[in-house]
Amino acid sequence: DIQMTQSPSSLSASVGDRVTITCRASQSISIYLNWYQQKPGKAPKLLIYTASSLQSGVPSRFSGGASGTDFTLTISSLQPEDFATYYCQQTYTTPRTFGQGTKVEIK
């Protein structure tokens, strides 16, 4: 199975900060890496698909990048509604696997 490793597991940041979350795949997954946002008690929401494509309706402050087996989710200017847990997911092969999550908290 492909292992997805996110870092950091949690971070504290202030409104307006630039935030970057990293996800590393244990083997090549091409560009088939997606990012989701989950708020407490809610279902996950798709933010980014195929590494860097912005899902319809998602603010442009969210962006995704890729370099080999390393992927990034960047929030250019953190907003109050962005405090949540973020998960990466590979859909290159089965079983689909998620990273362990990164919790973004208010500093």
Next chain:
Amino acid sequence: EVQLLESGGGFVQPGGSLRLSCAASGFIFNSYAMNWVRQAPGKGLEWVSGISDTGAGKYYGDSVKGRFTISRDNSKNTLYLQMDSLRAEDTAVYYCAKGSVRGIFVTEAFDTWGQGSLVTVSS
């Protein structure tokens, strides 16, 4: 509006069975692959199973293979997950999720999720 509504969760003893349903609306159900994803209390997301648009292709995570069965009824716009030989570690909120691209189960993201259905396995 695209909507997914899970039902069928509840409390069951170890070794028991439960069937989850996911009613879909607002899109052409028989054109999209579907998935089940679960989340144990306080834990991360775990993909459980996926099924192609026609139902011909079925895929499972290692932890449920041989115990869970995914299926769909395209005439009823409904996805199912039959869960047998349940264990305490199967306790979780179960989400159904829609594939983002029309066609067979390939590499698509999950663009729409239901609200989740809680399954509790305990004696």
